[in-house]
Amino acid sequence: xxxxxxxxxxxxxxxxxxxxxxxxxxxxxxxxxxxxxxxxxxxxxxxxxxxxxxxxxxxxxxxxxxxxxxxxxxxxxxxxxxxxxxxxxxxxxxxxxxxxxxxxxxxxxxxxxxxxxx
Amino acid sequence: xxxxxxxxxxxxxxxxxxxxxxxxxxxxxxxxxxxxxxxxxxxxxxxxxxxxxxxxxxxxxxxxxxxxxxxxxxxxxxxxxxxxxxxxxxxxxxxxxxxxxxxxxxxxxxxxxxx
Numbered sequence: 017x018x019x020x021x022x023x024x025x026x027x028x029x030x031x032x033x034x035x036x037x038x039x040x041x042x043x044x045x046x047x048x049x050x051x052x053x054x055x056x057x058x059x060x061x062x063x064x065x066x067x068x069x070x071x072x073x074x075x076x077x078x079x080x081x082x083x084x085x086x087x088x089x090x091x092x093x094x095x096x097x098x099x100x101x102x103x104x105x106x107x108x109x110x111x112x113x114x115x116x117x118x119x120x121x122x123x124x125x126x127x128x129x130x131x132x133x134x
Numbered sequence: 135x136x137x138x139x140x141x142x143x144x145x146x147x148x149x150x151x152x153x154x155x156x157x158x159x160x161x162x163x164x165x166x167x168x169x170x171x172x173x174x175x176x177x178x179x180x181x182x183x184x185x186x187x188x189x190x191x192x193x194x195x196x197x198x199x200x201x202x203x204x205x206x207x208x209x210x211x212x213x214x215x216x217x218x219x220x221x222x223x224x225x226x227x228x229x230x231x232x233x234x235x236x237x238x239x240x241x242x243x244x245x246x247x248x249x
Contacts, residue, residue: 020176049235049237051237053240058242059222059224059242059243059245060136060240060241060242060243061224061226061238061240062136062240063237063238063239066236066237068235107177109237111234111235111237113232113235114231114232114234114235120165120182120184120228120230120231120234121179121182121190122167122179122226122234122237122238123179124176124177125176126174126175126176127176
């Protein structure tokens with residue numbers, strides 16, 4: 017079974033600075049997909065960014081980018097020019113490539129609480 | 135608003151009560167999910183429904199009873215709950231099979247408190 021590990025329970029960053037959140041995962045599969053979700057205090061999980069494991073190019077979405085290291089099974093999220101609205105819990109998540117089998121189950125890490133400060 | 139609506143947003147119930155959580159999506163998705171989120175614990179997948187059929191039950195106690203009457207609606211019926219069942223219950227939907235690899239769309243959750 018795959019596992020997702022986020023070793024940083026809490027982090028803080030000054031507004032306008034850059035912060036990196038870490039995530040590692042474990043799987044025996046070669047094709048899979050990785051995600052970062054953001055959960056603000058309202059509770060809703062919002063998809064931030066998605067990475068396909070068979071693509072070497074790191075995904076980017078505006079101020080959000082990832083550093084995907086497949087051999088190391090590492091998937092970190094970089095937030096540039098941090099804003100107060102980025103304060104939230106961030107979850108790393110994993111799903112198999114369903115063509116190769118396995119159920120459509122999204123597995124989450126324990127989350128990193130990010131606080132952006134003035 | 136993401137397209138997945140959960141009601142109620144907050145629920146307080148006694149251990150002998152019976153209540154239901156509702157989830158509705160109009161995204162054309164055909165897979166729906168219930169997750170439980172407790173403080174300081176990973177999100178726990180409870181149930182998976184594909185095309186109205188339950189395809190996953192992660193050893194959830196029988197005091198939680200899901201129902202999926204169609205691909206757009208998902209319910210979680212609750213009865214004789216315990217205080218440790220207090221948590222945020224999140225509903226999500228996705229396309230079935232390979233479409234799920236684009237990620238799930240989540241509702242805002244129901245904050246449940248069992249007293």
